[in-house]
Amino acid sequence: MTSAIAADGVRKRYGDIQAVDGVSLTVETGEFYGVLGPNGAGKTTTLEILEGVREPDEGSIELFGLSPWPRNSKLLPRIGVQFQASAFFDQLTTRETIRLFASFYRVGVRRAEAMLERVGLTDLAGVHADKLSGGQAQRLSIACALVHDPELVFLDEPTAGLDPQARRNLWDLLRDINAEGRTVVLTTHYLDEAEILCDRVSVMDHGKILKTGAPATLVRELDDKVRVSVESGLVTAPAMCELLAEVGAGSVAVEDDGVSLTVATNTPAPVLSVLAEQGALRGLEVRGATLEDVFLQLTGREYRA
């Protein structure tokens, strides 16, 4: 089966800046694929090259086996590109905006109205685009990208700047879009978003893809320690070390910062048993590694979105 996207050796330079430095990736049909990285990593440039709106200096790109550059009219009906909300015409209403996008693709008014309904903007159909909240504007931009029913949708940081509730609402919409069978490619600098939404993510920094995989696989491959924490004062750190040695709990690190006692371990089961036997489970939290730890290991520095 042909992949939705196959890119090989893509490079793009702006003056002295090598924005994209040898990116190769494959996105399978139906996948929810994330390109994750901090500001300036090269995510937007990569996405624009994949969309066919920017010419690469080097490399080959195929969407459904076709080259997106120069602009390929056979591909245009099959792909949806989310424009940044700020690119809307402020003086058009929500309804006029979606109808304008629908007209680009010769899509009827009924479908445009259905899209507004789908993203929950019917009640705001008469409101000017510049009066929409950040979340509403993002939903409108996603509706515009979907109005012609594309198979492959590109979203560039769709939840940037939204409050937590608006982000979660948008996540539900994005999940539904993918569940309908569409391939979704999203860039984000939010690690939690990538972890929650994406089947696979490429972690990007300084124009290069450092690693690609399912978020859970990337985290598991770290083989990082699990952190088991309880409230301080239930059992002391030295006592905990002794108890864990008695049961042969293996390599552990015990720390008490006055708020929590934390045991870092590869084998949490005996740690939990000892805490339970001591009646010291108040405030129990068990934390595994996250994509943040993956980024730290790949780059040697903390993740800064």
Ligand SMILES: Nc1ncnc2c1ncn2[C@@H]1O[C@H](COP(=O)(O)OP(=O)(O)OP(=O)(O)O)[C@@H](O)[C@H]1O
């Ligand atoms: N049109 C341009 N002209 C010159 N430099 C650019 C241009 N677009 C991007 N850059 C630079 O290329 C690098 C990669 O930018 P890009 O926007 O692709 O990264 P990004 O990961 O999407 O970042 P962000 O999360 O901030 O959008 C950055 O150093 C940026 O300043």
